[in-house]
Amino acid sequence: MATSASCQSCRFFDEHKTNGGAAAGDEGLCRFNPPVSQPEPKGHGLWPVVDAKDWCGHFSTGAQPAE
Numbered sequence: 001m002a003t004s005a006s007c008q009s010c011r012f013f014d015e016h017k018t019n020g021g022a023a024a025g026d027e028g029l030c031r032f033n034p035p036v037s038q039p040e041p042k043g044h045g046l047w048p049v050v051d052a053k054d055w056c057g058h059f060s061t062g063a064q065p066a067e
């Protein structure tokens with residue numbers, strides 16, 4: 001399927017590198033869903049790391065969420 005969708009142009013893409021340094025370069029965080037729980041009882045939930053050029057079926061353009 002040809003598409004012009006990309007995470008970097010999706011309203012849910014967050015270029016901030018806040019996942020403990022996991023995101024780098026052309027990667028960012030997807031904020032479509034809540035953070036993913038970790039198995040450790042006190043582990044912080046992690047936002048999924050996505051490639052800026054990747055995309056998924058939840059792609060959406062539009063206004064960025066308020067900061």
Ligand code: SF4
Pocket residue numbers: 006007008010011012013029030031032050054055056057058059060
């Ligand atoms: S994974 Fe889907 S919802 Fe998340 S930033 Fe990429 S296109 Fe958007």
